[in-house]
Amino acid sequence: MFDLMEKAVEKGLLLGATYIDIRIVKNASEEIKIKNGAVEEATIKTDSGFGVRVLKNGAWGFHSSNKIDKHTLDQVVETAVKIAEASATRSKKPVKLAPVKTIKDKWRTPWIKDPFDVPFKDKLELFLEADETIREQSDYVKAGMVSYEARKIHKWFVSSEGSKIEAEIVFCGVGVSALTAKNGDVQRRSLPTSFGGNYVKRGWEYVESLNLVELAERVGKEATMLLDAKSCPSGKTTLILDSSQLALQIHESCGHPSEADRVLGTEASYAGTSFLTPDKLGKLKYGSEIVNIVMDPSPEKYPEALGSYKYDDEGVPVKRTYIVKEGVFTGYQLSRETAVELGFEESNGAMRADNWNRIPLIRMSLISLEPGDWRPEEIIEDTKDGIYMDTNRSWSIDDKRLNFQFGCELAWKIEKGEKKELLKNPVYQGITPEFWGNCDAIGKDFFIWGIPNCGKGEPQQIMWVSHGASTARFRNVMVFSGR
Amino acid sequence: MKELDEIKSWIIDTAQTVIKHVIENGAWQADVRIEYGENYLTRFANSQIHQNVGETYTKAFLRVFLRDKRFGCVTIISRDIDEILKAADQALKIAKASKPDLFFKSLPEPDRILPTDRKMFFEEMIRLTPFDRAEVVGKVIDAAHEAGKHVSAVNGALSTVLRLQAIANSLGVNVFQAYSFASLNVLVTAKNMQSEAEGFAYRVSGNLKEISAEEVGFEAGERASSGLDAKKIEPGDYEVVFLPYATATLMFHLAIDTSARSKDLGVSSLINKENKKVLHEDISVVDDPRSEKTPVPLLFDGEGVPKRRLVLFDHGVFKNFVYDSYYAGKEGKKSTGHASFWRHASPFPSNLVFEPGNSKFDDLIEDTKNGILVSRLHYSNTVDPRRGIITAMTRAGTFKIENGELKYSIKNMRFTDSYHRILNSLSILGKDFRSMVVRRGFITAPSIKVNSVKFVGTTG
Ligand SMILES: [Zn+2]
Numbered sequence: 001m002f003d004l005m006e007k008a009v010e011k012g013l014l015l016g017a018t019y020i021d022i023r024i025v026k027n028a029s030e031e032i033k034i035k036n037g038a039v040e041e042a043t044i045k046t047d048s049g050f051g052v053r054v055l056k057n058g059a060w061g062f063h064s065s066n067k068i069d070k071h072t073l074d075q076v077v078e079t080a081v082k083i084a085e086a087s088a089t090r091s092k093k094p095v096k097l098a099p100v101k102t103i104k105d106k107w108r109t110p111w112i113k114d115p116f117d118v119p120f121k122d123k124l125e126l127f128l129e130a131d132e133t134i135r136e137q138s139d140y141v142k143a144g145m146v147s148y149e150a151r152k153i154h155k156w157f158v159s160s161e162g163s164k165i166e167a168e169i170v171f172c173g174v175g176v177s178a179l180t181a182k183n184g185d186v187q188r189r190s191l192p193t194s195f196g197g198n199y200v201k202r203g204w205e206y207v208e209s210l211n212l213v214e215l216a217e218r219v220g221k222e223a224t225m226l227l228d229a230k231s232c233p234s235g236k237t238t239l240i241l242d243s244s245q246l247a248l249q250i251h252e253s254c255g256h257p258s259e260a261d262r263v264l265g266t267e268a269s270y271a272g273t274s275f276l277t278p279d280k281l282g283k284l285k286y287g288s289e290i291v292n293i294v295m296d297p298s299p300e301k302y303p304e305a306l307g308s309y310k311y312d313d314e315g316v317p318v319k320r321t322y323i324v325k326e327g328v329f330t331g332y333q334l335s336r337e338t339a340v341e342l343g344f345e346e347s348n349g350a351m352r353a354d355n356w357n358r359i360p361l362i363r364m365s366l367i368s369l370e371p372g373d374w375r376p377e378e379i380i381e382d383t384k385d386g387i388y389m390d391t392n393r394s395w396s397i398d399d400k401r402l403n404f405q406f407g408c409e410l411a412w413k414i415e416k417g418e419k420k421e422l423l424k425n426p427v428y429q430g431i432t433p434e435f436w437g438n439c440d441a442i443g444k445d446f447f448i449w450g451i452p453n454c455g456k457g458e459p460q461q462i463m464w465v466s467h468g469a470s471t472a473r474f475r476n477v478m479v480f481s482g483r
Numbered sequence: 484m485k486e487l488d489e490i491k492s493w494i495i496d497t498a499q500t501v502i503k504h505v506i507e508n509g510a511w512q513a514d515v516r517i518e519y520g521e522n523y524l525t526r527f528a529n530s531q532i533h534q535n536v537g538e539t540y541t542k543a544f545l546r547v548f549l550r551d552k553r554f555g556c557v558t559i560i561s562r563d564i565d566e567i568l569k570a571a572d573q574a575l576k577i578a579k580a581s582k583p584d585l586f587f588k589s590l591p592e593p594d595r596i597l598p599t600d601r602k603m604f605f606e607e608m609i610r611l612t613p614f615d616r617a618e619v620v621g622k623v624i625d626a627a628h629e630a631g632k633h634v635s636a637v638n639g640a641l642s643t644v645l646r647l648q649a650i651a652n653s654l655g656v657n658v659f660q661a662y663s664f665a666s667l668n669v670l671v672t673a674k675n676m677q678s679e680a681e682g683f684a685y686r687v688s689g690n691l692k693e694i695s696a697e698e699v700g701f702e703a704g705e706r707a708s709s710g711l712d713a714k715k716i717e718p719g720d721y722e723v724v725f726l727p728y729a730t731a732t733l734m735f736h737l738a739i740d741t742s743a744r745s746k747d748l749g750v751s752s753l754i755n756k757e758n759k760k761v762l763h764e765d766i767s768v769v770d771d772p773r774s775e776k777t778p779v780p781l782l783f784d785g786e787g788v789p790k791r792r793l794v795l796f797d798h799g800v801f802k803n804f805v806y807d808s809y810y811a812g813k814e815g816k817k818s819t820g821h822a823s824f825w826r827h828a829s830p831f832p833s834n835l836v837f838e839p840g841n842s843k844f845d846d847l848i849e850d851t852k853n854g855i856l857v858s859r860l861h862y863s864n865t866v867d868p869r870r871g872i873i874t875a876m877t878r879a880g881t882f883k884i885e886n887g888e889l890k891y892s893i894k895n896m897r898f899t900d901s902y903h904r905i906l907n908s909l910s911i912l913g914k915d916f917r918s919m920v921v922r923r924g925f926i927t928a929p930s931i932k933v934n935s936v937k938f939v940g941t942t943g
Contacts, residue, residue, distance in 0.1 A: 035748075037582075038582075038584040038585075038586060039553075039554070039581050039582055039584055040584075040827070040828060041826075041827060042554070042555050042556060042577050042578075042581055043556040043557060043558060043827070044555075044556075044558075044573050044574070045557070045558040045559070046557075046558075046561075046570060047558075047559065047560035048560070048561075049540070049560065059532065059535075060534060061535055061613070062534070062535065062536040062537065063536070063537040063538070064536075064537065064538045064539075065538070065539050065540070066539075066540045066560045066561060066562065079537065079613075082612070082613050083535045083536075083537060083613040085613070085614075086535065086613030086614045086616065086617040087525075087532040087533075087535040087613075087617065089532075089614065089617045089618075090527070090531055090620055090624065091531045091533070092529075092530070092531045093531070119580070120576070120577055120580040120581070121580045124580065124581060124582060128582060142748075142749045143748055143749065179748065179749060179750070181749050181869075185869070186749055186750060186867075186868065186869045264529075265528050265529050265636055265638065265672070266526075266528040266529070266533050266534075266638075267528075268528055268636065268638040268670055268681075269526075269527075269528065269640060269668055269669070270668075272861070272878075357538040357540065358536070359534060359536055394864045394865060394866050394874070395864060396862045396863065396864045396874045396875065396876065396897070397862055397876075398862070398876040398878070398895055398897075398942050399681075399862075399876070399878055399895075400942070402942050403876065403940055403941070403942045405899065405939075407866055425867065427866065429897075429939070429940055431942075458524060458526055458640045458642070459536070459642075480939075482866040482867050482872065482899070483870070483872075
């Protein structure tokens with residue numbers, strides 16, 4: 001494989017490219033969705049292809065094809081070079097890349113049971129049992145749903161700077177959810193979390209480790225209970241978030257705004273820009289002193305985290321970086337190009353593409369809120385009056401990542417240190433630095449959540465990322481009922 | 484052209500070969516869609532091209548059903564017939580290991596495709612070079628900068644798409660279509676000493692030649708320039724004038740609710756509302772590939788079912804959900820021609836048109852006493868699906884209107900409100916309209932003036 005790629009790299013250099021990299025990617029994925037006892041989706045997807053990224057005249061060109069042979073590689077390299085030449089006609093500043101070590105390596109993620117080797121029948125049996133369990137919980141269950149996806153990626157990277165990297169990645173995840181309805185009210189409950197469940201870089205052993213049927217029973221029961229719950233009250237109060245909702249809060253209000261490409265305006269037209277502008281680096285009070293948010297994708301520490309990896313798609317080894325340290329905004333997620341633009345010596349390795357036909361963009365990896373020393377129960381016991389919210393139901397945040405609104409699946413009224421009453425349709429709203437500034441307790445129940453569906457870029461790319469988070473408390477937050 | 488003709492025959496023949504193969508190997512029914520695509524996208528930011536990408540692919544999606552209604556699906560990106568047939572065998576294997584879905588009745592029978600006199604495929608779109616795209620982008624950037632001296636960055640993307648599609652099923656459906664389109668989105672940033680503002684403009688057309696780069700650049704540049712020095716106003720209940728870009732987002736949420744899948748899941752706000760007045764009586768919404776207001780007429784859906792005009796709302800009265808063969812079968816109805824292209828059982832409108840009215844844009848502003856002009860919505864999401872409650876931020880041009888006049892620029896606001904309530908409070912329908920690419924279809928919508936939207940927050 002590398003031979004074919006190296007020849008194409010040479011061809012690009014002959015055509016005047018000053019930098020060229022080629023990625024070949026082979027993918028397999030399996031998606032199963034069960035809805036009310038029926039198989040709603042049972043799809044196997046396979047694809048392979050390559051993408052060529054070149055710099056010529058100081059500008060980028062990229063082209064790709066699903067036909068992997070010498071002739072097509074040559075054609076695609078030629079087109080990529082032409083595209084770069086065209087880009088250069090409307091570029092003001094030549095692209096500069098931060099230096100990177102030459103890497104020759106092969107790495108893989110740590111799966112035990114290859115999900116593609118597990119008989120389809122066995123998977124189906126488990127999922128159908130879970131689905132049936134959901135619907136057994138009450139007559140109000142309108143839909144039981146189970147969704148599962150596994151993916152296997154084999155990729156090769158070669159650059160004109162001499163790097164040759166091969167990687168094999170396997171990940172999978174599963175989730176159950178119940179929809180209940182009564183008098184025009186609809187409630188949803190999902191576990192381990194919503195929007196498809198939780199994902200990890202492990203094999204089928206992960207699915208086996210979750211007691212899916214037990215989770216199914218819980219979602220059915222809780223979604224039914226929610227129908228008779230009171231609506232979340234309105235007003236400013238103390239808010240406690242469970243770790244899965246907090247993971248999404250980190251994702252939207254810290255992960256996205258610290259992506260250097262957003263900061264430099266190159267995502268402006270689509271997702272937006274960022275309030276974390278370079279003049280604020282090292283100065284802005286992002287949160288309270290107990291808030292430490294770190295990017296740490298190295299597979300040495302958390303090999304199973306969905307967002308962990310050894311090298312990014314520019315061949316850069318990952319580097320641990322504090323985005324927020326003791327409440328102060330201190331770092332960005334970088335590419336080789338943005339590192340130069342923002343005055344850093346090197347990239348910290350945040351560039352990933354979701355497939356062979358897409359260019360790498362700055363993507364979140366494993367970005368976590370470091371744990372505190374509270375037991376989650378202690379946080380509740382220590383709260384006189386407040387609301388506890390669990391599991392995301394809806395999200396929305398502005399283009400600079402300041403004004404956000406999140407809805408959760410369920411909430412509890414906290415009174416005198418106790419969970420008193422179940423509440424439905426809870427929503428909270430805030431402004432990012434104000435919200436994190438009011439964080440006064442972080443739990444030690446650190447858990448890494450894997451999110452398989454973060455969208456970014458044009459054409460859109462869907463990336464798998466993860467966030468470590470714990471139960472945490474925030475004072476003076478506006479809450480209301482989404483009803 | 485010669486190459487595309489070869490590809491056309493190849494995908495049509497391959498579709499037939501695949502169907503024959505799975506029927507011979509035990510499938511009761513099967514369908515396959517094969518698409519060859521060429522996509523190019525030139526992205527610009529800070530007034531220069533920074534990403535410039537292309538892809539060519541051949542992708543197939545195959546579904547096989549056994550007599551007892553077990554089924555399996557495969558998607559494969561490949562131009563290799565052996566690989567595709569291997570994937571087909573995998574679909575059979577999945578089906579055999581699966582469980583019957585008794586709601587499934589049958590794939591659609593062949594039906595006559597209604598002709599269109601509109602052109603779907605423009606030859607000049609094939610011949611576009613990267614330099615042609617760079618030239619268009621250059622014109623956008625220059626025009627935007629000419630719109631105002633405070634314009635600081637022109638951002639956006641120009642995308643060109645060619646698709647050749649063949650669909651075949653074991654009941655005799657065997658159809659082909661080719662279409663092209665170009666879309667251009669522009670977001671301009673303006674800056675002065677004390678503030679920053681954005682302006683947005685968008686166009687889509689079957690032929691890039693029909694899009695005036697200068698006009699789009701200028702529109703976004705002008706809106707950004709007039710957005711400087713935004714003031715903060717209190718959230719609350721305001722009258723609103725939505726530009727077509729923002730109305731289209733409301734229509735996107737409405738489109739989701741018209742899907743038979745949303746109905747089946749119990750998460751549509753239109754459940755039990757058929758033949759009831761849901762929206763203001765001036766609102767009519769159709770899904771019509773032959774409307775001259777939709778940018779690209781799609782002749783058939785992902786199952787090869789011919790698309791016809793379907794009324795979704797007639798003078799505010801909700802008329803129809805959109806169906807594919809799966810949900811149609813489940814409810815004992817006929818497919819309306821809205822099957823998704825790459826997903827089983829996920830119908831969605833693809834040429835949605837919210838019929839414009841007769842009023843000039845100025846009339847909408849003049850009608851407004853205490854209101855807000857919303858140019859575009861950002862990051863909208865459903866809060867309560869059964870009640871049609873959505874939340875979104877305004878973006879790229881939010882202005883205060885007082886006593887019939889545009890007064891000043893305001894900071895972005897968040898609303899959380901039911902789109903039913905918003906669209907029920909319609910007071911005037913504009914005659915200007917725009918189209919947007921949404922999923923694999925198009926949404927067309929006019930500017931509208933409504934009497935009440937509940938805003939719940941504002942940015943700093
Ligand atoms: Zn995201």
